[in-house]
Amino acid sequence: MSEIQTNEGSGKKKKGGSKQKKVSVFVDFTPMVDMNMLLITFFMLCTSLSKPQTMEINMPSNDKKITDADRDAVKASQAITLVLAGGDSIFYYTGQPDYKNFNSLKLSSYKPDGIREFLLKRNTEAVTKINDLKEKELQHKISHKQYTEQVSEIKGGKGTPVVIIKAADNANYKNLIDALDEMQICNIGKYVIDKMTPGETYLIKNFRTKGGLSQNIAK
């Protein structure tokens, strides 16, 4: 292929043609291939093909305008509070915490049958609606833009649960991402990352000692 064939061997000389030297030009591509291979190796080792994924989050501002009364108002509306404790454990409670009863705090796990099941049950309405929309989008009944618009409308709609995520100091970053991930999987639109209060620390301790702390108070 890289050989430029000249009809040297055929022996038939054109009559009166120009007497040019007929050389067989054969370019050896082996070094070229070597070099290319080297370059490919370099690119494969020094670059990354996949761009990293990101999660976009909106944090509430640190303004002191959000008072405890506001927090209580949210809690009273049966908000779900997830407490990420150390050792990959996750607790949750709904509404106002009951400090006297250690069973008000429920232990759950990051596994699909743990916190996800609970959240999905709480958010059934929105989840079924969004699944319907997904189906429609797959069948090209609605455009992608319409889909995203409607999904965000459903997520922000009334009756969808509000989730407060609180992480203890000894929880790790993976726990936080996992918890945020569950929000996305369970199509929860309203969630917030908040700071731990002494109340929650107490609840966890109380749970771990099976109500030991609250019994002490009772005495």
Next chain:
Amino acid sequence: MSKVKVARKSTRIDMTAMSDVTVLLLTFFMLTSTFVKKEPVQVTTPASVSEIKIPETNILSILIDPKGKVFMSMDKQGDMMNTLDSVGNHYGITFTDQEKNKFKLEPTFGIPIKSMKAYLALKVDEQDKVLANYGIPTDSLNNEFKVWIQKAKKINPDLRIAIKADQKTPYKVIKDVMSSLQDLRENRYNLITALKNETAK
């Protein structure tokens, strides 16, 4: 004894086709991939189902290692120089042009501002060794991290903040970083994660 005559064949292989393939592959790699940034610490990001890709330009990334050291990197060299200048001003340290030029070539930085001059005087390979031991102070008494972010944002308001942290990082460090950002009213930012395939049933 009959001699078996082996037909003499030319062993020359035509490499043109091979060359074509390699050039194609090379072009593919050059066009699709992005260069890996040199990072002072190894970080394994946790996985998530999120499918949003990170934008390409105007990224201010914050790198947090498992021990809680904080590093930063920016993708525009001009911004790096100006940021160093204004952070230096804030702390009453002036940097020479030479130092600034050296600083803008750093892929990642994370040196307390007081040690910055000494650090910039080091050779590149020495810098690599030293850098992993430092990290930008984030504690409330000496929150240099906050100043860096504030100045960087002032110089380039379009910067998007991306946090890349190791999955074993204690939440305490993340909390400090996040509350510093909250103090600066930077309420929207990205968390860099790896891809995980999982969907709700």
